[in-house]
Every structure is written in structure tokens, then in C-alpha cells.
Amino acid sequence: MGSESPGLIGTSGDSLREAFGKALSELADEFPQLVVLDADIAGGTGVHHFRKSHPERFLQFGIAEQNMMAAAGGLAAVGQLPVVTTFAVFCLRAIEQARLSLAYAKRNAKIVASHPGLDTGPDGGSAQALEDLAAFRAIPGMTVLSPADPVEMALATRAILEFDGPVYMRTGRSPAKRVFGDDHTFEIGKGHIVRDGDDVTIVACGVEVARAVEAAALLAEEGIAARVVNMATIKPIDAQLLRRCSKETGAIVTAEDHNIYGGLGGAVAEALGATRPCPIEFVGVRDTFGASGEPEELAVMFGIGAKAIAEAARRAIKRKRRAA
Amino acid sequence: MPFTPKIIPTAGRKDEPVLRHSIETDIALAARFVRQHVVASIYHAGSGHPGGSLSCADILAALFGAELNVWPTAHDDPARDRFVLSKGHAAPALYAIAAHHGFCDKREALRLRKIGSRFQGHPHVLDLPWVETSTGSLGQGFSVALGMAMGLKMQRSSARVYALLGDGELQEGEIWEGAMCAAHHKLDNFCAIIDYNKLQSDARNEQIMRLEPLAAKWRAFDWAVAEIDGHDVAELLKTFRRAGATHERPSVIIAHTVKGKGVPAWENVPQWHGSVKLTREQAEDALSALGAARKDIKDYLDGL
Numbered sequence: 001m002g003s004e005s006p007g008l009i010g011t012s013g014d015s016l017r018e019a020f021g022k023a024l025s026e027l028a029d030e031f032p033q034l035v036v037l038d039a040d041i042a043g044g045t046g047v048h049h050f051r052k053s054h055p056e057r058f059l060q061f062g063i064a065e066q067n068m069m070a071a072a073g074g075l076a077a078v079g080q081l082p083v084v085t086t087f088a089v090f091c092l093r094a095i096e097q098a099r100l101s102l103a104y105a106k107r108n109a110k111i112v113a114s115h116p117g118l119d120t121g122p123d124g125g126s127a128q129a130l131e132d133l134a135a136f137r138a139i140p141g142m143t144v145l146s147p148a149d150p151v152e153m154a155l156a157t158r159a160i161l162e163f164d165g166p167v168y169m170r171t172g173r174s175p176a177k178r179v180f181g182d183d184h185t186f187e188i189g190k191g192h193i194v195r196d197g198d199d200v201t202i203v204a205c206g207v208e209v210a211r212a213v214e215a216a217a218l219l220a221e222e223g224i225a226a227r228v229v230n231m232a233t234i235k236p237i238d239a240q241l242l243r244r245c246s247k248e249t250g251a252i253v254t255a256e257d258h259n260i261y262g263g264l265g266g267a268v269a270e271a272l273g274a275t276r277p278c279p280i281e282f283v284g285v286r287d288t289f290g291a292s293g294e295p296e297e298l299a300v301m302f303g304i305g306a307k308a309i310a311e312a313a314r315r316a317i318k319r320k321r322r323a324a
Numbered sequence: 325m326p327f328t329p330k331i332i333p334t335a336g337r338k339d340e341p342v343l344r345h346s347i348e349t350d351i352a353l354a355a356r357f358v359r360q361h362v363v364a365s366i367y368h369a370g371s372g373h374p375g376g377s378l379s380c381a382d383i384l385a386a387l388f389g390a391e392l393n394v395w396p397t398a399h400d401d402p403a404r405d406r407f408v409l410s411k412g413h414a415a416p417a418l419y420a421i422a423a424h425h426g427f428c429d430k431r432e433a434l435r436l437r438k439i440g441s442r443f444q445g446h447p448h449v450l451d452l453p454w455v456e457t458s459t460g461s462l463g464q465g466f467s468v469a470l471g472m473a474m475g476l477k478m479q480r481s482s483a484r485v486y487a488l489l490g491d492g493e494l495q496e497g498e499i500w501e502g503a504m505c506a507a508h509h510k511l512d513n514f515c516a517i518i519d520y521n522k523l524q525s526d527a528r529n530e531q532i533m534r535l536e537p538l539a540a541k542w543r544a545f546d547w548a549v550a551e552i553d554g555h556d557v558a559e560l561l562k563t564f565r566r567a568g569a570t571h572e573r574p575s576v577i578i579a580h581t582v583k584g585k586g587v588p589a590w591e592n593v594p595q596w597h598g599s600v601k602l603t604r605e606q607a608e609d610a611l612s613a614l615g616a617a618r619k620d621i622k623d624y625l626d627g628l
Contacts, residue, residue, distance in 0.1 A: 035475075035478070056478075057478075059474065060508075061501075061505055062501075062504065062505065062508070064498075064501035064502075064504070064505065066463070066467070066497070066498040066501060067467045067470070067498050067501035067502045067505055068467075069467075070463075070464045070467030070468050070471065070498070071467045071468065071470050071471030071474065071502075071505070072471060073457060073464075073467075073468045073471060074457070074467070074468040074469060074470060074471020074472035074473070074474070074475065075471040075472070075474060075475040076471075077406075077456065077457055077468065077471070077472055077475075078402070078406075078471075078472050078475035078476050078479070078481075079402065079475065079479070080475045080478070082471075096461060096464075097464055097467070097498075100458060100459075100460070100461050100464055101457065101458070101464050101467070101468050104448070104450075104458050105448075105449050105450070105457055105458045106450060
């Protein structure tokens with residue numbers, strides 16, 4: 001937790017897409033091979049910053065994501081460092097290109113997807129990707145990230161450029177609550193404890209981390225000490241930390257702005273099933289499509305808000321006690 | 325014993341003219357080797373796509389024999405030309421021409437589609453670095469090649485990029501996304517070659533999904549278009565040279581070919597497109613039609 005800007009924590013900051021776009025632009029000089037690929041939504045994905053600062057390395061593909069995704073493989077093959085940017089739903093459209101021409105060929109290419117989940121808001125169900133984490137996680141060799149706040153997004157942007165291999169990273173559309181201070185650090189593959197507690201662990205990613213922190217505060221009022229883990233890397237998942245949390249708190253809640261199937265919840269269940277099983281409650285969209293509305297309204301409507309997380313925590317603790 | 329089947333210029337079909345010794349002769353001999361190797365590897369594999377591998381043999385032989393600046397000893401030289409087999413199911417032909425030019429061992433390349441073999445049913449760059457990229461899902465190799473051309477242009481490299489496409493492959497929407505993109509970005513270092521053999525998996529293109537007017541489509545996308553006989557080596561070489569001289573436009577060569585070319589019984593018959601299992605007799609007949617000597621036929625088909 002930060003000490004330099006404690007006043008900002010919990011306030012509404014930049015959207016994750018803006019934080020990503022600004023970071024990418026700032027990092028461009030350090031990564032001379034970096035090229036940014038866009039399918040006519042630079043204003044939506046945040047890379048309008050890069051377009052302005054480095055127009056010669058900004059590659060326009062028009063509204064044609066399949067060609068863009070596979071072309072990234074060719075750019076990587078000749079030594080460029082391509083970052084493909086579009087909305088998460090359109091990454092799903094080009095997922096077979098990501099599979100064959102990026103992952104199968106083991107290209108050092110990055111896919112950065114804005115507008116994931118209900119956080120997409122008013123655009124409605126057609127635009128809200130609730131399946132991307134599951135789909136990209138199933139591709140061999142694909143690293144999957146969903147950073148939590150603007151501070152972490154900037155750090156993760158550097159991390160993916162330094163990392164050698166294909167990466168899928170979610171940003172976000174709506175203003176994101178600050179979770180971390182300026183002293184935050186980020187490492188691919190490492191989860192970290194945002195708030196400690198020993199009754200239950202809430203494992204969250206993306207915009208759900210801020211809601212998990214809020215849920216922990218609600219639970220604290222009832223005397224429940226909830227631990228909150230920020231699991232920004234969904235693949236490879238930090239199985240060691242999960243095992244420790246299972247051992248120390250005996251109950252887990254996963255929270256994600258994604259279908260309850262196949263995303264963070266699936267990854268956590270797989271890891272714990274193979275190491276130290278304990279009761280797990282899954283907070284996410286319950287195998288349905290989204291709808292129009294503001295993100296906070298949708299979070300309540302689809303049961304992924306702070307209250308829903310707190311309720312899941314109570315259920316998990318009850319199951320733990322029953323099992324004991 | 326090294327496996328080096330003799331390719332005799334006059335041992336082919338009776339109606340073939342005796343070839344003068346020249347670069348064209350070398351390429352014609354390489355193409356004949358490719359066809360023989362394709363038949364043998366598909367025979368051993370028990371599956372594979374002979375029709376589309378035979379139709380592109382002359383194109384591949386011309387590219388590797390005279391156009392591409394690629395060498396086995398420098399397959400990772402950044403300045404090399406790039407070739408992408410977008411119609412990845414013609415892998416047996418790519419493996420054969422690569423073996424002919426020393427990128428891999430001829431006998432190892434007969435282990436097509438076998439367990440543990442680097443010569444998978446579709447080319448994979450992690451198994452064989454000289455294939456440039458993994459293909460097998462139609463449309464994608466074209467886009468990857470386009471990305472290479474884009475990157476090389478940014479780097480001010482003089483390397484050129486070639487992609488070989490199937491005709492059925494042109495039904496993929498991704499091709500037309502890429503066609504628009506390459507023209508927009510003025511990728512004059514990029515050349516697509518269409519192996520236009522008129523047949524696809526189930527039937528003729530025109531029955532499945534009509535491609536014509538094909539040259540007009542590419543012209544409308546602002547490509548430099550050439551339409552040639554894809555089995556005429558001299559014409560192929562001339563057209564490659566012309567394509568290399570285009571300015572600010574990508575070029576496409578529509579190469580009219582015959583599916584199953586070289587094996588009369590298979591020519592223009594759709595059933596030889598798809599994955600087929602060749603009997604010993606079919607393989608022997610085909611190799612014989614392709615001018616392989618009796619001893620070479622035995623070498624090809626025995627003792628793998």
C-alpha cells in the first residue's frame with residue numbers, strides 16, 4: 001500500500017485504458033522495436049497517446065482484426081515488438097489468429113484489450129466480453145493479465161514489454177478506483193496481499209480488486225477479517241500464494257468481471273484442487289450476457305459488487321466451519 | 325547411403341520436350357523432384373494432400389531456384405527474403421523443395437505426419453525454422469507475410485516477402501482484409517502468388533464459391549496483377565522479376581495451374597485434393613509417371 005499518495009487510494013482515477021495508453025507512449029523510446037497496431041479505435045483503447053507521440057510506429061489496420069492479429073506475428077518475426085490493441089470482444093473474433101500466428105509460433109507479441117466485462121457499461125451486452133480470460137487462458141503459452149488500477153496498469157505495461165512471449169492483457173473502459181500507492185510493484189506471475197486477514201481470502205483481478213477491498217471493509221464491521229489478494233496474473237497463476245491462503249484462511253472467494261466459468265475462478269479452483277482444496281465461492285457473471293447500464297449499476301444487477309463479494313465470503317466461511 | 329534419386333531430364337512423359345540445360349532446366353528438374361518426393365512422403369504418411377502439392381511444385385521450384393535469396397547456412401539472416409506457405413496443406417511440397425536445396429534431409433523429410441517427426445502435416449516454425457511461420461489455417465499466412473513486409477519496410481530492408489496462397493483460401497475474409505491493408509500501406513516489397521488450380525476440397529471453386537472475376541478483384545484492391553501459366557518456368561521467372569520492380573503497390577501473380585499436375589490419373593480430379601491414403605500401386609504408378617527410375621521408386625517407397 002502506498003504512502004506517498006494515500007489520499008488518492010479509493011478515489012476514482014484514470015481508466016485503465018488511459019493509464020495503459022499513456023504508459024505505452026512514455027515507454028516507446030526505451031523500446032525502439034515497439035510498434036502499436038490499431039483497428040480504428042485508438043481513442044477507445046488509449047493508444048491515441050502513442051499515435052500522437054510516435055506516429056511512425058503506429059500502424060493502422062482499419063476495422064479488420066483478423067488480419068491485424070496475424071500481421072502482428074509477421075512483425076514479431078522480423079524483430080519488431082508488436083502490441084495489438086482493440087476491444088476484448090474483437091480479440092475473441094481474432095482468437096484463432098492469436099492461437100496460430102502468435103502463440104503456436106511463440107511470437108513475442110502482446111495483445112492489449114480494452115472494454116472487458118461489465119465495466120464496458122452502456123455499450124451493452126454485445127460489447128461486454130465476459131469470456132476472454134477463459135478463452136485466452138486455454139491457449140498454450142499465452143500469459144494472461146488483468147491489472148487492478150491505473151498505477152498497476154502502468155507497471156504491467158512495462159512488464160509485458162520486457163517479457164518475452166505472447167501476452168493477453170485486459171485494460172478497462174471506465175474510471176478505475178485507485179487501489180495502490182505510487183510505491184506499488186508488479187511482477188508477472190505474482191499475486192500479492194492487498195489487505196490481510198485470516199477468516200477468508202478474496203482473490204480478485206481487474207476492477208474487482210477495488211470492490212474486494214470494499215467488501216473486506218464491510219466484513220470488518222461484522223468482525224470478519226478478510227484477506228484480499230490481487231491476482232493480476234491469471235496465467236500462470238500464483239499457485240504458491242493460493243496454497244498459502246487456503247492453509248491460513250481455509251476459505252476462498254474469487255471475484256472477477258467475467259463469466260464464473262473458466263476465468264480467474266477456474267484458474268484458482270484448478271490450482272487449489274491440485275494442492276490444498278478448501279471451500280471456494282465464485283463471484284462473477286453467472287453464465288449469462290451483460291446489458292446496458294453504468295458499470296456500478298451493472299455490478300449490482302449481475303452480482304459482482306462489493307456486497308455480493310461480502311455475501312460470498314460469509315457463505316465460504318460457513319462452509320469452512322461446517323467442514324471443520 | 326545418401327538418398328539422392330536421379331532426376332533425368334528426358335525420363336518424363338513422352339510429350340515433354342527435351343530440356344536445354346539452363347536455370348529453367350534446373351528448376352524443371354527441381355520441380356520433378358518435388359513431385360516425386362510429395363508422392364513418396366504422402367504414401368508413407370498414409371494421408372496428406374497430393375493435388376495442391378503437385379499443382380504448386382513449379383512455383384516453389386522457381387521461387388527457391390532463382391528468386392528467393394535464402395540459403396540453408398543463413399536461414400536466420402535478417403536480410404533474407406521471406407517465403408510463407410499460406411496454403412499450409414501443401415507442406416509436402418515445401419518440405420521437398422527445402423530438401424532439394426539442402427535446408428533439410430531428403431529422407432527425414434519423407435517422415436511426413438509421423439509421430440515424433442519435425443515434418444508435421446502443416447509447417448511449424450518451431451520444428452523447422454526455415455518455414456518462416458506456422459500455417460495451416462487458411463488466410464493467416466498471408467497476413468503474417470504482410471506483417472513481415474510491413475516490418476521490413478519500416479526497417480528499410482531490401483528483403484522481399486512472398487506468400488503462396490491457394491485459390492479456395494481466397495474465400496477467407498481475412499485475405500481481403502489483408503489485400504486492402506497491403507495496398508493501403510503501399511507494400512511493394514510484398515508479392516502474393518495464387519496457385520489457381522480451380523479445385524478445392526469438395527469440388528470446383530465455381531461450385532463451392534465462385535472466385536471470378538479474380539484478376540478484376542485484385543485490380544480493384546489496387547494490386548499490380550499478373551496472370552500466367554503457373555507451370556511455365558520461364559514465365560514464372562519473368563513475372564517474379566516484374567513483380568520485384570513495382571513501385572508503391574503490392575503484386576499478385578495469378579498462376580493458372582492444374583491440380584495433381586504431373587500424374588495424369590490425378591490431374592483435375594477433386595478427390596486428390598483432400599487427405600488421401602495412397603496404395604503401393606498408386607504410389608508406384610504416380611512415381612513412374614513422374615519419371616522416377618525403377619530403383620529410385622524402390623528407394624522412395626522402401627525402408628523408411
